[in-house]
Each structure stands twice: as C-alpha cells, then as structure tokens.
Amino acid sequence: MSVLVFLIPIALFLGVLALAAFLWALKDGQFDDPDGAAARILNDDDLTPAPKTPAKKDS
Amino acid sequence: MTTATALPQDVLKTYVHTDKEGVQRLQFMVEGVHCAACMARIEAAMNPVEGVEQARLNLSSKRLTLAWKGPVAVAEKAIAAANKAGYGLTPYDPATLERKADAEERFLLKCLAVAGFASMNVMLLSVSLWSGAEGETKVLFQWISALIVLPALAYAGRPYFRAAYNGIKHKRLGMEVPISVALVLTSAISLYDTIVGYGETYFESAIMLLFFLLIGRYLEARVKGKSRNAAEHLLGLQHTFVAVQGKDGNVTLMPSAEVPLGSLVLWRQGERLGVDGTLESEEASADTSVLTGETLPRNVWRHEAVQAGLVNRGASVTVKTTAVGQGTVLAELARLVDNATTVKNAYTRLADRISRSYAPLVHTLALGTFTVCMLLGIDGHESVLRAAAVLIVTCPCALALAVPTVQVALMGRTLRNGIILKSGEALEKLATITDVILDKTGTLTLGKPRLVVGGTEAQRKLAARMAIHSQHPLSVAIAHHGDVVTPLEGVEEVAGKGLKAVYKGETLLLGSAKLCGVKEPKDMPDVPRVWFAQGEKAPVMFTFDDPLRADAVAAVRALQTMGLRVQVLSGDRTETVQKVAADVGITEAEGEATPQRKQAVLADLAKDQRQVMMVGDGLNDAPSLALAPVGVSFGQASDLAKLSADAILQRENLMALPLLIRLAQKARRAVWQNVWISLAYNVVTIPMAMMGYITPMYAALAMSASSLMVVGNAALVGRGKDMGV
Numbered sequence: 001m002s003v004l005v006f007l008i009p010i011a012l013f014l015g016v017l018a019l020a021a022f023l024w025a026l027k028d029g030q031f032d033d034p035d036g037a038a039a040r041i042l043n044d045d046d047l048t049p050a051p052k053t054p055a056k057k058d059s
Numbered sequence: 060m061t062t063a064t065a066l067p068q069d070v071l072k073t074y075v076h077t078d079k080e081g082v083q084r085l086q087f088m089v090e091g092v093h094c095a096a097c098m099a100r101i102e103a104a105m106n107p108v109e110g111v112e113q114a115r116l117n118l119s120s121k122r123l124t125l126a127w128k129g130p131v132a133v134a135e136k137a138i139a140a141a142n143k144a145g146y147g148l149t150p151y152d153p154a155t156l157e158r159k160a161d162a163e164e165r166f167l168l169k170c171l172a173v174a175g176f177a178s179m180n181v182m183l184l185s186v187s188l189w190s191g192a193e194g195e196t197k198v199l200f201q202w203i204s205a206l207i208v209l210p211a212l213a214y215a216g217r218p219y220f221r222a223a224y225n226g227i228k229h230k231r232l233g234m235e236v237p238i239s240v241a242l243v244l245t246s247a248i249s250l251y252d253t254i255v256g257y258g259e260t261y262f263e264s265a266i267m268l269l270f271f272l273l274i275g276r277y278l279e280a281r282v283k284g285k286s287r288n289a290a291e292h293l294l295g296l297q298h299t300f301v302a303v304q305g306k307d308g309n310v311t312l313m314p315s316a317e318v319p320l321g322s323l324v325l326w327r328q329g330e331r332l333g334v335d336g337t338l339e340s341e342e343a344s345a346d347t348s349v350l351t352g353e354t355l356p357r358n359v360w361r362h363e364a365v366q367a368g369l370v371n372r373g374a375s376v377t378v379k380t381t382a383v384g385q386g387t388v389l390a391e392l393a394r395l396v397d398n399a400t401t402v403k404n405a406y407t408r409l410a411d412r413i414s415r416s417y418a419p420l421v422h423t424l425a426l427g428t429f430t431v432c433m434l435l436g437i438d439g440h441e442s443v444l445r446a447a448a449v450l451i452v453t454c455p456c457a458l459a460l461a462v463p464t465v466q467v468a469l470m471g472r473t474l475r476n477g478i479i480l481k482s483g484e485a486l487e488k489l490a491t492i493t494d495v496i497l498d499k500t501g502t503l504t505l506g507k508p509r510l511v512v513g514g515t516e517a518q519r520k521l522a523a524r525m526a527i528h529s530q531h532p533l534s535v536a537i538a539h540h541g542d543v544v545t546p547l548e549g550v551e552e553v554a555g556k557g558l559k560a561v562y563k564g565e566t567l568l569l570g571s572a573k574l575c576g577v578k579e580p581k582d583m584p585d586v587p588r589v590w591f592a593q594g595e596k597a598p599v600m601f602t603f604d605d606p607l608r609a610d611a612v613a614a615v616r617a618l619q620t621m622g623l624r625v626q627v628l629s630g631d632r633t634e635t636v637q638k639v640a641a642d643v644g645i646t647e648a649e650g651e652a653t654p655q656r657k658q659a660v661l662a663d664l665a666k667d668q669r670q671v672m673m674v675g676d677g678l679n680d681a682p683s684l685a686l687a688p689v690g691v692s693f694g695q696a697s698d699l700a701k702l703s704a705d706a707i708l709q710r711e712n713l714m715a716l717p718l719l720i721r722l723a724q725k726a727r728r729a730v731w732q733n734v735w736i737s738l739a740y741n742v743v744t745i746p747m748a749m750m751g752y753i754t755p756m757y758a759a760l761a762m763s764a765s766s767l768m769v770v771g772n773a774a775l776v777g778r779g780k781d782m783g784v
Contacts, residue, residue: 004196008203012180019176026168036118039095 072131073300073312074150082112085134087123089116090147097146104144108137123148149331167277170215174270177211178263185263201253201260208262209246216242216269218276237421242269248444261448271460271766278463279483301325301333304377315367316384326365327375335366335382335389344373425449428749441751448748460769461733468777469726477710478719485705487730488688489723491670495618495716496660496683498675499629499636501693503643503713504605506676508533508587510540513601522591522601525550525558525569533589534558534569536603557589565594607642614713615643621717624669628652628660630679657683674716676700691716729776733769740765 025031077083092098098116105114105125110133112126123141127133138148184200192200216239223239242265249260302310302325303318310325315333318324323339326332343359347369359365365378367387384390425446432442466483473480480486500506514522519540524547526534538544547567550560557570568591572579575590575598592598608614618625626647627640633650640648652660657673661683664671673680673687676696684690685703692704693711701707708715744761 004199008184011183012203012207015176015180019172022172023169026165026172031165031168033117033119036095036098036116039098039118042095043099 071134071150075131075134082126082128083131083134085125085150087125087148087150089121089123089141090149092116092118092121092146100144101141101146104140105137108133108140111137114141164277164280167218167273167280170218171270171273171277173211174215174266174273177207177215178266178270181207181263181266188260198253198256201249201262204260204262205250205253208266209250211266212242212246212269215273219269219272237425238268238272241265244443244446248440267763275460275463278467281467299331299333302327318380318383320380320383322380324378324380325375326371326378328371328373330371332365332367332369332371332378333383334378334380335364335387336378336380337362337364338376339379340376342373343371343376346370346372421449424745424749431749445749445751448751449745460766460773461737462730464770464773465726465729465733465776468773469722469729472777473706473719473722476715476718477708477712478715479707479709481705481707485689486723486726488670489672489706489720490727492623492672492689492720492723493669494664494671495623495625496628496671496673496687497615497625497645498677498680499627499631499639500605501676501696502674503611503627503639504607506605506695508536508603509606510536511602511604514591514599518591518593518599519601520544521547521562521567521593522569522589525560525567528552529558533587533601533603537569537589537601566592567594568592568598607639608711608713610712610714611643614716615645617714617717618720619644621720623720628657630654630677654679654682658686661686672716672720691719726776729772733772736768736772737765 030037071085075083075085089101092101095118098118101116101123102114105111110127110129112128114123114125114137116123125134125137127137141148181204184204188197188200188204219235219239219242222235226236245261245265249262249265252260299315300312301315301318303313304310304323304325318334324332324334324336326343338359338361341361343365345357345359345365347357364381367389382388428449429442429446432445433439437445463483466486469486470480470483497503510519513519519537523538523540523544526537527544527546528550529535529552547560547562550558553559553570553574556574557568559569559574560567568575569589572590575592577590577592577598577600587603589601589603590598591601615625624647625645626649627636627645628649629636630652631650636650637648640646649660657680661671661673665688670689671687672689672691673683674691675684676693677700680692681700681703684692684700689706690704691706691708692700694701694707694709695711696704696707706719740761
C-alpha cells in the first residue's frame with residue numbers, strides 16, 4: 001500500500017490545480033458574461049486575420 | 060429605427076476613466092440588444108473604428124465597455140457607428156451603480172468551487188473507508204479527510220454561518236441555523252473521533268451537504284441578478300451632467316442634481332435632459348420613449364414642460380430648470396415604483412414558508428433524539444452522534460434544490476417563448492392568479508396607428524408613394540395601407556415637419572398642418588393625423604386609429620375559460636374603452652382611470668384576497684404594474700413599465716398570457732412534487748437515524764439520490780414544446 005504515499009498527494013495536487021484554475025478564471029472575468037461567452041464561440045468574425053499578418057493557407 | 064444619442068464631448072469626458080497605460084474606458088448601458096446576433100453586430104460596428112482598442116458587450120448585463128487610445132473624438136466615432144447599427148448607448152459611471160449583488164454572486168461561486176473540490180476529493184477517500192479500510196489506512200484516510208474538509212468548510216460555509224449568525228441576532232430561525240449547527244457539530248464530532256481513533260467519521264456528509272446547498276443558492280442568486288439590470292438602467296439616467304448657461308452666456312457643466320432652480324440649461328442635440336423644466340426656445344423635438352414608450356419624437360412648444368430623461372432629437376434649445384434631482388418626474392416615478400416594490404416584497408416565497416415550519420421541527424427532532432437516547436441509557440457520544448445524524452439527514456439538500464431548479468428550468472422555457480420572467484417569485488404568484496386587468500392602448504390594441512379615412516383613393520396612393528421614404532410611424536401606416544407601391548422619386552424630408560416632393564409639376568406636401576398651410580381649429584379632437592396637400596387643391600386630412608391585436612379576442616377567451624376574471628382598466632376615454640372591451644368580449648371595463656385610481660382598484664382587489672395580473676405598457680401603468688402581484692409588460696413598452704413589470708412579452712402576442720399562467724401552474728406542481736420527494740426521503744431516513752441505523756454510506760447515497768430526482772424532475776418541466784405561441 002506504500003503506493004498511496006504517492007497517489008494521494010498526486011490526486012490532491014491535481015484537485016488543487018483544477019480549483020486554482022477555476023478561481024483564476026473567475027478572477028480573470030471569464031464568468032462575468034455567461035450568456036455572451038456561450039454565443040461568442042459561434043461568431044466567426046474573429047477568424048479574419050489581423051490587418052498586418054497575411055492569412056495562412058490551409059495545409 | 061435608429062436611436063442617435065450623440066452626446067457632447069464635454070459630457071462624455073466626465074464618464075471617461077483613464078488607466079496607467081493611457082487607455083481610456085467608457086461604460087455604456089445599451090438599448091436594443093436582444094441576442095447574440097446583436098452582440099456581434101454592435102462589436103463589428105465599433106471595433107473597426109480607428110483608435111478603438113476594444114469594444115466588448117456583456118450580453119448578460121447588456122453593458123458595453125469601450126477602450127481606446129487618443130482623443131475623445133475616437134469614442135464619439137465609435138458611438139456614432141453603434142447608433143448607425145441601431146443601438147442606443149447611454150454612458151454611466153460604474154461607481155454610481157450598486158455592485159454589491161454582483162460581488163455576492165461571485166463569492167457564492169467561489170464557495171461553490173471550494174466545496175466542490177473538497178467533496179470530490181473526500182469522496183474518493185470515503186469510498187475506501189466505506190468498503191472497509193482498516194487499521195493505519197483508515198486513520199490516515201480520516202486524517203486526510205479532516206485536513207481537506209475542515210478548511211474547506213470554514214471557507215465555503217461562510218454564506219450559511221453568516222446568515223445563521225444574523226438570524227440568531229435578529230431572533231429569526233431560518234434554515235441556515237440547523238444547517239450551520241449540523242455542519243459544525245458533525246465536523247467537530249468527526250474530528251474528535253479521528254483524534255481518539257474511535258468509530259466512523261462524517262466529513263464527507265458535511266461537505267457534500269454544503270456543496271448541494273450552495274448549488275441551490277447560487278442558482279437563486281443568478282435568477283435574482285437578471286432583474287437588477289433594469290433598475291440600474293433607470294438609476295443611470297438620473298446621474299448625468301448638464302450644460303448650464305450663465306448670465307454672461309458662458310456654459311458650465313455641472314451634475315444634474317446641483318443645478319440651481321430657475322437657471323437656463325442648454326439642451327443639445329442628442330442629449331438626454333438631466334432636469335425638469337420649461338422650454339425657453341420656440342420649438343423642440345423630443346424623444347419621450349423613456350417615459351411613454353412612444354418612439355416617435357414629439358414636438359414641444361415654448362413654455363411647455365419637459366422632463367428629465369427626454370432626448371433632444373432636434374436642434375439645441377434652452378430649458379429653464381424647474382426641478383432637479385429627487386424632485387424630477389422621473390425620480391418621482393422611480394420612487395412610486397420603488398414603494399410599490401417594497402409592498403410586493405412582503406410576499407413570502409414558497410421555499411421560505413416551507414423552511415420556516417421545517418426548521419423548528421428539525422431542531423425539536425434532534426434534541427428529542429438526544430434526550431431519549433440519554434434516557435435510554437445510551438452513552439453520551441453515541442447520543443450526540445445520533446442527534447447529528449438526524450440533523451444531517453433532515454437537512455434539506457433536496458428541499459433547497461426543489462424550488463430554484465424548477466424556476467431556472469421554467470424560465471428557460473418561457474424565454475424560448477419570448478417571455479422574460481424577472482423573478483422566481485413572479486412565477487410562484489402567477490400560478491395563483493384569479494384576476495387579469497388589461498390596459499387598452501398598446502395592450503389590447505397594437506398601439507400602432509392604422510390609416511382609417513381621408514382623401515380619395517388616388518390621393519392615398521400618391522401619399523403612400525411618398526410615405527414609403529420615411530420611418531415615421533404615421534408614414535409607415537400610410538405606406539402599408541393599400542397595395543405595394545413604387546416609391547416616388549425626389550422626395551425630400553422637411554425636418555420635423557414632413558415630406559415634400561414634386562410630381563407632374565405639382566408640389567406634394569405630406570406632414571403637419573403647418574407644413575400644408577392649414578390652420579387647425581383649437582377644439583380639434585386630439586387624434587393622430589397627417590395632412591396631404593396636392594398642388595393648389597385643398598389639403599386633405601388622414602386620420603388614424605389603433606387596431607386590436609390579432610390574437611386579442613382569442614387570448615381573452617382563453618383567459619376566461621381558465622376561470623379568470625378579466626377586466627379592462629385604462630386611462631383612455633370611457634366610451635372608447637368600453638367599445639374595445641366589448642369587441643374582445645370583456646364586460647367589465649373602466650375608462651379615464653388615473654395611475655392613482657388604478658392603484659386603488661388593485662388595493663381593493665388585494666383586500667378581497669384576489670391575486671391580480673396587471674398587463675400594461677404605458678408610463679401611467681408603471682406604478683400599478685409594480686404594485687400588482689404580477690405585472691406584465693411588452694418589449695416595446697416604456698422603460699419604466701418594463702422596469703416595474705415582473706414579466707415582459709418580447710413577441711408582442713397576447714396568447715403568451717394564458718401560456719404563462721399555464722406554465723406557472725405546471726411549475727408549481729413540479730415544485731410540490733419536489734418538496735414531497737425530499738420529504739418522503741426524510742420520513743424514511745429520520746427514524747433510521749434516530750435509531751442509529753444510518754451509516755455514512757447510506758446517508759450519502761440516499762441524499763444524492765433524492766437530490767438527483769429533484770433536479771431530474773425540474774429538468775422535465777423545462778422541456779417540451781408550447782404550440783400556438
């Protein structure tokens with residue numbers, strides 16, 4: 001059962017990582033506009049390249 | 060429809076915030092945003108403007124943040140671009156608006172995340188404990204559980220601990236008290252057991268309980284948050300800067316509330332007036348949509364009263380201040396609405412009513428368990444544990460989810476039918492409606508003009524060919540009166556007066572009496588009208604009426620078949636009101652009702668224990684919409700009416716009313732089913748807990764099962780198609 005000594009800290013670490021990621025996202029304002037975020041992924045306008053970088057061709 | 064609100068630069072500047080990197084930011088409230096397409100359109104319009112760093116619309120709160128570098132002119136261009144796309148922007152100062160509720164929602168989400176993390180990890184350990192881990196492994200796992208759960212409880216339990224503390228301080232026994240007691244008691248006993256190495260621990264039960272409870276609470280906070288935006292919108296309109304003209308002719312900017320009475324205020328084109336006053340200039344064109352919902356600009360003459368909130372659609376004019384700040388009509392109306400809302404808040408929500416009778420019962424049961432166990436000679440430790448078990452299993456995990464989950468699911472469903480519900484309370488009250496009071500104009504009728512008489516067929520056709528060039532509602536009515544017409548060429552707009560064209564050598568004029576050179580008699584009935592002049596012939600008058608909504612008769616009949624008492628209450632002339640009422644099959648109708656009279660009618664009905672649904676769209680309906688148990692308004696109504704209403708019909712159809720009530724009744728049934736599901740679970744588990752048969756595993760299983768059933772039942776309500784709307 002000595003494997004537990006590694007497994008439990010790993011499990012906890014991963015959990016804390018997920019929690020930290022969520023709290024960071026919350027603080028970053030990613031949860032400020034749930035309705036808008038849901039709709040934004042359907043918006044293709046942001047696919048147009050920025051003015052100075054030429055569009056890459058599909059490979 | 061364009062809502063140009065080109066604000067003067069100096070006013071705009073007062074709202075600008077500049078950060079360290081020189082990026083300037085402006086916050087706007089946006090009018091006319093409905094969906095994701097609007098979001099894409101408005102951002103696509105503003106972002107390409109040179110100098111704009113980013114324009115980003117928050118679809119949830121209908122607010123827009125504009126960031127740019129350089130002069131204010133950049134912002135002006137961006138605003139103009141948004142206006143051109145059809146959206147009105149009103150700048151506001153974020154500091155003036157209450158952000159407390161937002162912070163609360165965020166805090167709950169953080170707690171939810173922590174509780175979720177802790178419960179998942181502890182469950183992992185608990186499974187091995189339940190399946191019979193023994194010896195050192197058991198002790199190790201119990202200690203790890205304690206180390207995860209205790210800090211997590213201390214952090215994520217705060218919403219409950221705080222509420223419980225406040226409740227006890229004010230001698231109120233809410234549901235938070237037993238929850239807090241159970242959380243503290245179980246974790247304390249479990250910690251003690253872990254230290255002395257005795258028996259089972261209950262860490263996972265405590266944290267799971269908190270996790271489920273927080274889900275319900277967060278959902279509730281989200282629902283409430285949606286209705287706040289409207290109130291903030293009105294608040295934002297009151298805080299503005301106005302240009303005051305000094306005696307020496309110099310113009311100074313000052314906050315609207317500090318303008319001295321009697322001073323002259325410059326009301327510039329596109330500006331929203333910040334004070335009440337009388338017009339000093341000859342003539343002005345005012346957009347009164349915030350007060351009346353009327354999108355068509357109204358002409359105001361010298362010495363006529365103008366109110367804060369109106370937007371100047373014509374040239375710049377001067378206004379003599381008569382009232383500022385809290386004295387304005389807008390503030391007065393906001394107060395009326397506010398007072399009515401307080402009255403309405405006296406309503407006790409179903410969830411609170413259940414928990415109010417439930418909490419004392421839980422405490423008595425737990426205390427009883429402890430006493431009886433001690434009397435039976437069971438040792439103290441076991442007795443406390445059993446009492447705690449009773450507290451845990453009775454804790455209304457499923458009960459806490461019962462109401463909010465149904466409400467959230469059903470609000471999603473009404474939204475698909477074009478009905479915005481502003482609060483869960485409205486949904487509860489809608490299910491018990493006994494009376495429906497309808498306004499006439501804009502409710503039973505379309506509130507849009509329709510051409511009735513005037514001129515000859517040829518004249519009407521000619522007028523229609525001119526009118527097709529204009530967006531004015533009366534023009535639209537003329538243009539759509541007959542067959543499809545071909546637009547006349549060379550039509551010019553005479554600003555604020557009408558249209559002008561030359562056809563076969565004759566001058567055609569369509570517009571106000573003044574434009575056509577007609578002197579209207581003073582006692583002329585105040586009906587919507589337009590004059591049409593063709594060459595030297597005598598001008599003819601077109602008049603308009605307000606037709607019934609297509610589904611008015613069907614909707615009224617549907618409401619009546621549901622056993623509801625339907626009546627009409629309107630500020631319009633009694634004759635007209637009674638005629639319209641008879642047309643749709645309503646016998647009870649009252650006309651010439653002032654806002655005060657409407658409130659009195661509502662108060663009388665409330666005395667008779669009748670639950671009223673009030674439907675209206677005008678400014679004069681706003682106080683009664685707020686006072687009525689349920690107020691319903693339309694998407695095109697005045698801002699104040701929309702603010703006061705509990706439900707807004709976006710699709711402008713009256714058949715939504717019976718549907719709304721039916722759905723609300725459905726929701727009530729689902730809520731009660733959920734309540735019974737969670738109570739049934741308690742009826743089974745409480746005696747078992749009292750006798751000490753509940754092991755942590757069974758408690759957790761049963762708890763999750765009942766919560767899942769409740770959530771599943773709620774999801775069922777949210778599904779399904781509603782035909783006919």
